[in-house]
Amino acid sequence: MGAPRQAPGAGEGNDDASGRYRPGYELVAEQLLNYIAEQNLRSGDRLPTEQGLAEILGATRNVTREAVKVLAAIGRLSVRRGAGIFVADSAGGMVDDHLSHFRPTSMEDVLMLLDYRTVIESETARRAASLATPIEVRTIRECAEKSMVAARAADSYGFAEADTAFHDAVGAASHNVFLRSSVAGVRRLASQSDVLLFHGDAPGSLEVAAEQHIAIAEAVAAGEADLAAELMVAHIATTQSQFERKIRDRLFNLDSRGASGTPAQPSRSTGATDEPRSPKSSAS
Structure with missing residues (x-):
């Protein structure tokens, strides 16, 4: 399959329908997960380099690097120094190869x-x-x-x-x-x-x-x-x-910007320096 469709404002960061700022790396992380699913990649499969992923996803290399970091932090990717970027191995239990996508x-x-x-x-x-x-x-x-x-x-x-x-x-x-x-x-x-x-x-x-x-x-x-x-x-x-x-807020926001062709402007400055915040659990 081909590369995933680039999200409006990918690599830049913008606001969702609720007004919450979404940094570029977060948008690119979504695209990267879609790419893994579309390519039917499995645990242990090697991904392109950061530069290669940036070109595939239509993002800057710095933002792509931050996306890789956050996906590694939640256990979806494995970054091995000198070897490359890989789809993470199964964590065991229910999170097996069938759920890797x-x-x-x-x-x-x-x-x-x-x-x-x-x-x-x-x-x-x-x-x-x-x-x-x-x-x-x-x-x-x-x-x-x-x-x-x-x-x-x-x-x-x-x-x-x-x-x-x-x-x-x-x-x-x-x-x-x-x-x-x-x-x-x-x-x-x-x-x-x-x-x-x-x-x-x-x-x-x-x-x-x-x-x-x-x-x-x-x-x-x-x-x-x-x-x-x-x-x-x-x-x-x-x-x-x-x-x-x-x-639904996120999908509505992306659809509305896709129709106008004009991505919303971020509510604060953005760029390659956006760092992912430490994850918190939802109220669940």
Whole structure:
């Protein structure tokens, strides 16, 4: 297949439909993932050089380098000094070769991922409510409470840590290593969407997510299996609405600029010096 269509303003950075600035490397990272999928590249396959990728994607070499860095940081690429750029090896578990083409900014891929997450995590919550030991119940509650403390302090990093700990604690309380591994694997993939779509910004209310954590924790503590499962489904549905809104905003923005032929101007200065911010977890 041919090279992917160049996104409006690729390599420059611009604003999305919600007014959020998107640096050039983020746009080029999306193009690069599409290129890997279109070329049907697999784990271990070698990519062109930075200069070659820049030419293929219609971006500057410096912006392409930053795109490669962020994709390496989220585990999609491997950069080997003196050897080149490669599609990263499978992380194991559910993230195997069949999922190596997961597109973190694709509505279709994200919705399939969230559908799978709903199935897995609702059953995990159900089993946790039936099987959790007193120590596991206390751990789940503590993680939920920590997420609320972080949410009220608008501490996105603290919330991300508590959020991950909460879902892992529920997974551990299911007493099924495969369910727990699946929860961890699906959240690793979701974190890639967090980085490329939300770019360090909270996609929704952290406090609402924390309230949902606490409600799930209380259902688990009370041994109410069906309620715990229902609350987890509602929790993930909140995340889904956030992703849908963000992806639609991005697609609408690209389509509107494609029709006019004039990319929006960035709200601040940009260029090859744009550095990716450290990823944070979404309110999920």
